[in-house]
């Protein structure tokens with residue numbers, strides 16, 4: 001067998017004939033993204049297959065010292081292709097990559113190599129990368145498409161923030177999730193009608209969202225508040241973190257999960273930070289700055305909408321996170337989630353979510369440094385911080401992970417009793 005891996009492109013013709021399969025990560029955000037891509041004529045499916053066979057396929061085709069997120073997403077895609085559910089001559093795989101200096105830049109190669117080894121090397125892989133986009137004539141991100149996709153992420157963040165703060169207290173179970181579904185349909189409908197994605201419109205709809213979620217009838221009961229941080233895939237994906245949010249809900253907790261917009265701002269800001277620290281092209285810095293300013297305005301709208309109403313806890317701005325973390329870690333520390341992960345733990349602690357689960361995938365050195373490695377410094381500055389690092393890897397059992405979280409929750413409950 002040749003060592004070469006195929007880099008089959010997704011052609012214009014394939015847009016008509018092929019279904020794009022996309023691994024799930026942020027359920028609500030991805031539902032809106034899927035609807036946008038469908039409205040542009042793509043056949044697309046967000047993968048939901050899970051179970052031990054996903055890990056087994058990952059272990060079979062990815063070296064076992066590779067990052068767990070790579071192993072899982074590749075395992076999920078190969079499992080889907082082998083399931084018999086899809087015509088493998090008419091599917092392509094869509095994969096987002098964060099890029100950067102750690103192994104996040106190698107996922108596409110790892111996937112192509114796994115496909116070759118599984119006898120599926122002809123399946124095209126389309127990557128969406130923050131740094132570069134590979135040439136795929138059938139999948140081009142246009143400005144209008146990109147604007148809709150960014151607005152989708154902005155809406156998804158607000159829906160995640162509000163639903164997490166309402167769901168644990170709702171009097172009529174299911175009402176919050178029904179409202180989330182209704183907003184997913186509404187936003188997708190607007191995008192179809194060429195509206196709903198400008199900053200002004202997003203700001204207006206943010207305020208409607210806050211009002212509607214605030215109108216859901218809720219019980220006034222104290223709950224343990226838990227923040228979730230960690231490597232991006234382990235933090236958000238129920239497949240990676242063994243349904244962490246659902247588990248915490250079952251334990252009677254309210255969860256706070258930082259939004260994806262902060263991560264995007266971080267990913268765009270860090271090349272600018274490089275230029276600031278080490279020098280470089282001012283032209284590319286200016287181009288990046290335009291994008292950074294655009295996303296910052298979404299963030300400003302979200303925070304204003306939540307703060308004006310006063311019912312819900314608003315996140316801090318990216319600028320504030322970047323500033324407040326500097327007494328703990330330098331802004332040049334930017335492998336993986338970098339200083340942002342440390343900043344999120346500090347911000348959650350300051351905003352009342354000091355019980356924290358830090359989701360750490362196997363093989364992820366950067367996030368062990370900025371996550372687990374920073375806990376002692378955070379506890380020293382914030383004695384109320386009650387943080388537990390949970391490792392996610394093919395050999396870790398769900399029971400063991402949940403027992404460790406339960407230990408953290410028992411301290412959290414004691415603290416809640418004392419507060420009462």
Ligand code: SF4
Pocket residue numbers: 067068069102103104105231335336337361363364365366367
């Ligand atoms: S952030 Fe961690 S898990 Fe993700 S690619 Fe980098 S090293 Fe791997």
